Amino acid sequence: MIKRRDIRWTPFLTLFQREIQRFVKVIVQTVVTPFVSSTLYLMIFGVSLGSQIVLQDGVPYLAFLIPGLVMMGCLNNAFQNSSSSIISSKFSGDLEDLKAAPFSPSQIIWSLSLAALVRGLVVGTVTFLVGQCCYYFMYGDFMSIAAPLVLFSFLVLGGLCFANLGITVAFWARTFDQMSAVSGFILMPLIYLGGVFFSVDHLPGFWRQISLFNPLLYMINGVRFGLLGKSDVDPMTALAVSLLAFLITLGLALNSLRRGSFQRW
Amino acid sequence: MSQSNTPALSIENVVKNYGPVQALQGVSFDVKKGEVFGLLGPNGAGKTSLISIIVTLEKATHGRARVFGHDVSTHPREAKLNLGWVSQEIINSGFFDVEEILKFHAGYYGVSERADRIEYILKGLSLWEHRKKKVKQLSGGMKRRLMIAKALVHEPGLLLLDEPTAGVDVELRMKLWDFVEELKGKGLSILLTTHYLEEAERLCDRVAIIHKGQIRAIGGTRMLIEEWSRKKVTLRLTEPVQSLMHPDLVKGSGQEWVFLTAMTKTLGELLQELKLNSAHLNDVKVDEGSLEDVFMRLTQEGKA
Ligand SMILES: Nc1ncnc2c1ncn2[C@@H]1O[C@H](COP(=O)(O)OP(=O)(O)OP(=O)(O)O)[C@@H](O)[C@H]1O
Ligand SMILES: [Mg+2]
Numbered sequence: 001m002i003k004r005r006d007i008r009w010t011p012f013l014t015l016f017q018r019e020i021q022r023f024v025k026v027i028v029q030t031v032v033t034p035f036v037s038s039t040l041y042l043m044i045f046g047v048s049l050g051s052q053i054v055l056q057d058g059v060p061y062l063a064f065l066i067p068g069l070v071m072m073g074c075l076n077n078a079f080q081n082s083s084s085s086i087i088s089s090k091f092s093g094d095l096e097d098l099k100a101a102p103f104s105p106s107q108i109i110w111s112l113s114l115a116a117l118v119r120g121l122v123v124g125t126v127t128f129l130v131g132q133c134c135y136y137f138m139y140g141d142f143m144s145i146a147a148p149l150v151l152f153s154f155l156v157l158g159g160l161c162f163a164n165l166g167i168t169v170a171f172w173a174r175t176f177d178q179m180s181a182v183s184g185f186i187l188m189p190l191i192y193l194g195g196v197f198f199s200v201d202h203l204p205g206f207w208r209q210i211s212l213f214n215p216l217l218y219m220i221n222g223v224r225f226g227l228l229g230k231s232d233v234d235p236m237t238a239l240a241v242s243l244l245a246f247l248i249t250l251g252l253a254l255n256s257l258r259r260g261s262f263q264r265w
Numbered sequence: 266m267s268q269s270n271t272p273a274l275s276i277e278n279v280v281k282n283y284g285p286v287q288a289l290q291g292v293s294f295d296v297k298k299g300e301v302f303g304l305l306g307p308n309g310a311g312k313t314s315l316i317s318i319i320v321t322l323e324k325a326t327h328g329r330a331r332v333f334g335h336d337v338s339t340h341p342r343e344a345k346l347n348l349g350w351v352s353q354e355i356i357n358s359g360f361f362d363v364e365e366i367l368k369f370h371a372g373y374y375g376v377s378e379r380a381d382r383i384e385y386i387l388k389g390l391s392l393w394e395h396r397k398k399k400v401k402q403l404s405g406g407m408k409r410r411l412m413i414a415k416a417l418v419h420e421p422g423l424l425l426l427d428e429p430t431a432g433v434d435v436e437l438r439m440k441l442w443d444f445v446e447e448l449k450g451k452g453l454s455i456l457l458t459t460h461y462l463e464e465a466e467r468l469c470d471r472v473a474i475i476h477k478g479q480i481r482a483i484g485g486t487r488m489l490i491e492e493w494s495r496k497k498v499t500l501r502l503t504e505p506v507q508s509l510m511h512p513d514l515v516k517g518s519g520q521e522w523v524f525l526t527a528m529t530k531t532l533g534e535l536l537q538e539l540k541l542n543s544a545h546l547n548d549v550k551v552d553e554g555s556l557e558d559v560f561m562r563l564t565q566e567g568k569a
Contacts, residue, residue, distance in 0.1 A: 004377070007374075011374070014372025015373065025360050093354055094356050096356075100348070101345060101374060
């Protein structure tokens with residue numbers, strides 16, 4: 001006979017653990033590949049091209065680039081983790097098990113999104129360490145972190161946003177094409193145009209106005225403020241926008257869970 | 266939790282429409298505590314639709330389903346805690362081995378101390394030596410047994426088995442039946458759909474025959490057989506006769522005559538009606554009716 005049953009924490013922790021174990025089992029795809037791509041970005045843009053570029057206030061381009069890449073890695077991987085977990089469960093059919101089990105919608109959302117955040121943070125950290133190596137190689141010293149708590153808060157908020165978006169899109173998607181269309185045509189452009197590689201101050205007036213509507217601009221610059229102590233956007237504004245984005249994506253994810261499909265493909 | 270007379274499952278006037286398709290047209294029945302209840306019907310009768318409503322994968326268009334008194338649409342978590350479900354389709358989760366899958370599944374239902382239970386179930390389902398295998402390394406029959414294991418790992422009060430023995434070989438099917446009987450002995454209530462009528466006859470206390478979304482007959486397995494099926498009586502006479510007159514006569518000539526009679530009619534009564542006696546008989550062969558006859562009669566009628 002079962003002595004103890006806890007439906008508040010055990011289901012949540014179990015699903016969280018399952019999600020972590022899943023990405024650890026495919027570590028090459030989930031951590032090594034992002035490691036390789038961020039190394040390439042750093043070598044090409046940061047070290048070789050970037051050595052020609054000097055920004056205002058004497059910040060080396062490499063130092064400008066590193067926070068952008070850290071955040072990009074974190075966001076991308078958080079999105080990938082929650083969405084691919086759900087999509088692969090749709091293929092195998094075990095997503096239906098989640099529906100049949102006594103989960104509350106927020107238990108499902110939080111276990112999936114926190115596990116996705118963990119992967120985002122791992123990739124962000126790996127990117128940061130590679131960045132530090134490049135920085136040391138160029139300037140003979142390591143970068144210091146200006147405001148660790150700010151850095152961490154923006155990584156967490158951004159990672160959770162993208163994890164929730166991954167959940168939303170994956171529940172909503174009815175084919176694999178819809179899934180990749182959203183990440184390729186909407187999210188990637190938003191990330192790239194959010195100021196990972198360049199400062200929006202350099203954009204002509206009209207485009208600058210447009211990019212101010214991109215929430216990614218605020219998240220990426222929040223991370224940049226955390227690392228460098230300065231950024232294109234006021235950090236309080238960035239925090240407000242990121243918090244709002246988090247609440248909206250949480251609502252979207254909860255809604256997708258209620259309305260979306262658990263059915264197998 | 267619930268009073269002792271609350272049924273394990275109560276289905277009340279459930280209607281399910283998929284667009285214009287009426288999959289269920291007002292189905293009602295109860296599964297009592299500790300009972301094995303069979304839901305029998307041809308392909309497309311609506312069995313899986315009903316089970317999907319109970320596990321909340323689908324919403325009923327009308328009507329209610331309650332598990333130990335908990336309405337599945339208003340109190341889904343309480344209802345689901347008491348449910349174990351084996352889907353008709355095989356599930357192929359790719360990342361984990363059998364033991365890990367079972368641990369996770371128990372955790373989903375709030376159970377964290379589970380090693381003994383997992384061992385007991387895996388042994389009962391002859392999966393113990395495969396516990397370190399990934400799902401894709403299992404055969405079809407093993408996958409199905411894994412799904413049954415998953416459904417049992419959290420000790421549910423009601424088990425829903427949607428064609429549990431499809432693709433399982435004869436020997437293992439027998440073992441599975443023994444295991445189901447053992448579980449029943451421990452008080453588990455079971456709703457089972459199957460196309461093997463032999464399975465239903467062996468396991469089920471009661472059955473319902475469903476056809477085109479409607480229940481055509483419901484009752485004790487034995488009772489249904491007696492009520493709905495006929496026994497086949499073959500008489501071999503000592504002397505050929507020209508003709509015999511009887512409403513139950515199916516075919517025959519000369520010395521051999523075949524009748525399909527109600528299960529309750531005795532041989533003596535039949536002979537009396539034919540104005541024969543035992544002196545005229547060389548031999549008698551009686552084939553008892555089976556659930557298969559009941560099934561055929563009830564599901565063919567609609568087609569006529
Ligand atoms: N998701 C769906 N969308 C539309 N129609 C459906 C859906 N699921 C089932 N149906 C239809 O509902 C009817 C009942 O199907 P159901 O799967 O419940 O039958 P079943 O009794 O389980 O059959 P089988 O013995 O073949 O498993 C069928 O006509 C089927 O085509
Ligand atoms: Mg079915």
